Amino acid sequence: MLTQYGFILILSIFAFALPTAAVMMGWFLGPRRPDAVKTATYESGVETIGDTWVQFRAQYYLIGLIFLIFDVEVIFLFPIALAYKHLSLFSVVSTITFVVILLLGLLLEWRKGALEWS
Amino acid sequence: MEIWSSGLTHLLTGLGLPETAAVIIALAIGAFVLANVGPVLALVLILLLRKVISRMQDRIGPNRVGPFGLLQTVADALKLLSKEDIRPANADAVAYFLAPILSVFGVILSLGVMAVAPGWIGVDLNVGVLFLTALGSIGIMSALMAGWSSNNKYALLAGFRVVAQLLSYEIPMVLAMFVPVLLVGSMRLGALSAAQSLTIFGFNTGLGWFGFLMPGAFLIYFISALAEGEQTPFDLLEAESELIAGFHIEYSGMKFAMFFLAQFLNSFFLGAIAVMLFLGGYQGPFVDQIPLLGFVYFVIKAFGVYLLTIWIKGTFPRIRVDQMMAFAWKVLVPLVLALILWQMIALKLPGATLDPVTGDVLQYGFLNYIAVFAGNLVVLGVVSNVLMNHFKREKMRTKRAFEPKSLIGVMQPSSGD
Numbered sequence: 001m002l003t004q005y006g007f008i009l010i011l012s013i014f015a016f017a018l019p020t021a022a023v024m025m026g027w028f029l030g031p032r033r034p035d036a037v038k039t040a041t042y043e044s045g046v047e048t049i050g051d052t053w054v055q056f057r058a059q060y061y062l063i064g065l066i067f068l069i070f071d072v073e074v075i076f077l078f079p080i081a082l083a084y085k086h087l088s089l090f091s092v093v094s095t096i097t098f099v100v101i102l103l104l105g106l107l108l109e110w111r112k113g114a115l116e117w118s
Numbered sequence: 119m120e121i122w123s124s125g126l127t128h129l130l131t132g133l134g135l136p137e138t139a140a141v142i143i144a145l146a147i148g149a150f151v152l153a154n155v156g157p158v159l160a161l162v163l164i165l166l167l168r169k170v171i172s173r174m175q176d177r178i179g180p181n182r183v184g185p186f187g188l189l190q191t192v193a194d195a196l197k198l199l200s201k202e203d204i205r206p207a208n209a210d211a212v213a214y215f216l217a218p219i220l221s222v223f224g225v226i227l228s229l230g231v232m233a234v235a236p237g238w239i240g241v242d243l244n245v246g247v248l249f250l251t252a253l254g255s256i257g258i259m260s261a262l263m264a265g266w267s268s269n270n271k272y273a274l275l276a277g278f279r280v281v282a283q284l285l286s287y288e289i290p291m292v293l294a295m296f297v298p299v300l301l302v303g304s305m306r307l308g309a310l311s312a313a314q315s316l317t318i319f320g321f322n323t324g325l326g327w328f329g330f331l332m333p334g335a336f337l338i339y340f341i342s343a344l345a346e347g348e349q350t351p352f353d354l355l356e357a358e359s360e361l362i363a364g365f366h367i368e369y370s371g372m373k374f375a376m377f378f379l380a381q382f383l384n385s386f387f388l389g390a391i392a393v394m395l396f397l398g399g400y401q402g403p404f405v406d407q408i409p410l411l412g413f414v415y416f417v418i419k420a421f422g423v424y425l426l427t428i429w430i431k432g433t434f435p436r437i438r439v440d441q442m443m444a445f446a447w448k449v450l451v452p453l454v455l456a457l458i459l460w461q462m463i464a465l466k467l468p469g470a471t472l473d474p475v476t477g478d479v480l481q482y483g484f485l486n487y488i489a490v491f492a493g494n495l496v497v498l499g500v501v502s503n504v505l506m507n508h509f510k511r512e513k514m515r516t517k518r519a520f521e522p523k524s525l526i527g528v529m530q531p532s533s534g535d
Contacts, residue, residue, distance in 0.1 A: 003123065007145045007241045008230060014153035015226035019219040019376050022157075023203075026372025030202045039207040041270050042368060052208075052269045060278050063443070067285040070451070074292050077458075078248055081300040084465065085479040092466055096459060103455050106447075115447045117440040 062114050073102050121237040123148060149230075152240055156226040160379040161191040163386050166421075167428055174432035201371035206269060209368065213267035217260045218369065218376035224256035225383040232390060233307045235400050235412035242308040247299055250391060251292050254346060257384060258284045264377070265365035276365040279439065284346060286443055290450035291342035293458060297335035298328045298395050300461055301482075301490070311399025324401030324415075331490060334497030336396040338454050341501075343392060345442070347385030350431040352442060389423035390416075397423070435512070449504050457497050464489030 041048045080087075080095050087095070109115055123144050130140035165180070165188065172179025180187035205214065228250055230240035243249050258280060265277015299305055302313045316326030329336045345352035366377045393399060397419050400412030437445075469483030 003141060003145065004241045004243060006142075007123070007149060008227070008243070010142075010145050011149040011152060011230045011240065012223070012227055014149045015156075015223045016219065018153050018157070018226065019222035022376065023215075023219065023372045026199050026201070026375075027203050029199050030371055032202060034204065036207075038204055041206055041208055041268075043271060048271070052271050052274055053266075056274075056278060060282050063282050063285060066447075067289065070289045071292075074251075074289075074296065075248075077293075077296055078299065078305065081296060082303055082305065084300055084462075085303050086476070088477070089466075092462065096462055099455060099459050099462070103452065103459070106452060106455070110448065115444065117443040 059117065066109060066114065069105065070102070073098075120239055120242060123241075148240065152229045153226050156222070156229060156383055157379060159386065160382050161195065163382045163424065164194075164378075165191045166424070167382070167431075170425065170428045171432050174429075195375065198371055198375040203371040203373060204368075206368050208269040210267035210269065213263045214368075215373075217264035217267060218366075218373040218380075220263065221257055221260035221380035222376050222383075224253045224260065225380050225387060227256075228253045228387050231307050232387075233311045233394055233399055234416045236312070236405065236409045237308070238400075238409065238413065239308050242306050245305050246307040247295050247305040247310075247395075251288070251295070254284075254288060254291075257380065258288075260380075261365050264369065268365070268368035270368050273365050273367050276367075280365060282439075283348075283352065283442060286446040287342045287345035287352075287450075290338050290446060290454050291346055293451070293454040294335045294339035294342060295391070295395055296458060297332055297454075297461060300458070301328070301331075301465070307394050307399075311394055311401060314398045314401050322401075322406050323403055324398060324405050326401070327396060327398040329396035329398075331487065332396070332494045334457055334494035334501070335454070336392070337498055337501055338450055338457075339392055339396065342446075342450065343385075343388040344427060344430065345446070347388045347427070348381060349385055349427050351434040351437045353431075353436060385427055386420065386424050389427060390420040392423055393419040441508070445504070449501065453497050453500060457493055460493040461490055464493060 041052075076098070123141075126144035126147060127137075127140045130144055131137060135143070168190070169179045169187070180190035183189040183193045205211070231243055231246045231249055233239040233242070261280040261284070262277045265273045265275075265280065268274070298310060302310055304310065304313075314326045314328055315322050315324055317323075344350075366374055369377060393416065398415075400416045402411065402415035405412045405415065465479075465482060465486050467483075467485050467489055469485035470479045471481040471483065472478065473480055
C-alpha cells in the first residue's frame, strides 16, 4: 500500500517537474522583449473596454450545483459497486431507492427549467 | 507491488543497495520512464492527427521534415521552445503560470494506472477508476484557471464554457465507467482488464469485451469522452470563429505547447480508458502465453480508438452549446442512471452461483448477463435514435440554407440522398 501511493507521489513529482522544466526552458531559450502593446490584452485587435472579472450569468452556477450533487452521488455509488456481490436484498433495495431519488431530483430540475440553456 | 517494481527492486538489492533505497530508486526509475512516455506519445499523436486529417481533406500533410515528415512535430516543439513567452500585463501571475503545468500534470499522472499488459501497470490502485476521474477534474480546473487568469474576455468566456461542458459530460462519463465496475466488483484497472477474458475449451480468446456485453454504456462513455477530450463535435471551447482560440488565447511559446500536449494526451488517454473498460484492455488471443502480445493489443486498440476520434473530427460539424448541454443532461444522464438501476436489478436476478455459507455471488448466471445485455440494447437504441433525429434535422437545416426561398416549408426530411 505504501509503495503504491509512494509511486503515485514520485510520479506526481515528475509529472509536475516535467512541464515546469519545459516552461522554464522556453523562458531561457526564447527572446524576452516585452513592450506595452505586446503585453496588452489581445481581444482581436480592439482596445479592451472595462473590467474582465465582472458578474457572469447564473446558468453556469446552476450547472455547477447540479454537478456537485451528482458527483457526490458517484462517490457514494462506487463503494456500493465494490460490495455489490455481498449485498443483501435490503441493501440492494436501499441502493435502488437512493438512485431513484436522484433520478427524481434530476426530473425536478428538468421541470423547474434548471437544465435549459437559452 | 507490481511485477516491474519488485523485479527492479530485487535487481537493485542484488547490487548491494539497502532495501528502502532500492525501492525508492526502482519507483523513481519507473516514474521517470512513465512521465517521459507522455510527451513522446504526444509528438506521435499530433503527427498522426495532421497526417490523417490531411488525407481526409485530400491533402498530403507534413512531408518536409525527416522521412515522410516524421520529424515535423519535433521541429514544431523546437520552434515553440524558441518563441517568446509573453505574459499579459493584467494577468494574475500565479494562476497564469500554474495553469499549463497543472493541465499536463493531470494527464501524465493518469499514465500511472494504465494496465498495458498482464501485470504491467504502473501501479494497480484499488481505487483506479476513481483516481482517473479525479485526474480529469484537474484538467477542468486548469482550463478555468487559464481562462480566468488571462484577464481576457474571450478567454474568460471560454473558461466558463469549459466548466459547463466538461462538468456536464463528466457525470455521464463517470456513471458509464461505473457500469463495468458494478459487474466486476473492482475498481482496479488490472482486474477490470483481466475480467474481460473469454475462455472457450480452455483457450483464452480474450474476446469477453464489456463493449459487447454493454454496448449502451460504451456508447455513452464514448460520446462523453469525446466531449471531455474537447474533440469535434464538442470542440466549442476553441471555436476559432467565436472565441479566437479558447481559454489559451493569451498563452504563447512553451506554455501554449503545454496546453496543446495536454489536450492531445487527454483525448488519447480517454480512448485508452475506453479500451481498458470496454474493449478488453490487453486481452486477445495467446495473451496468457506471451504477455508482450498484450502490450501490442493494447496499443493497437488505443490507437484504433484515437483514429476513430480523428475520423469524427474530420467529418462531423460542430454542434451548438445549448444542444450540447441538453444532450448531456436530458439524454445521457437519465439514460445512464436508468441503465445502472436496471443493471442493479439484473445482477440480483436468480441464476447466479451463490456461496452456500455467506450467500455472496461467486459467478453471475446466464440470465443475469442476458438481462444486462437487453438493458444496454435499449439504451443503445434510444441514444442512436436521438442522434439520428438530430442529424436528420441538421441535414434539412443546411439544405434549406442553400435552397431558394420559395421552397421553404415544402421540403421534408428524406433518407435517400
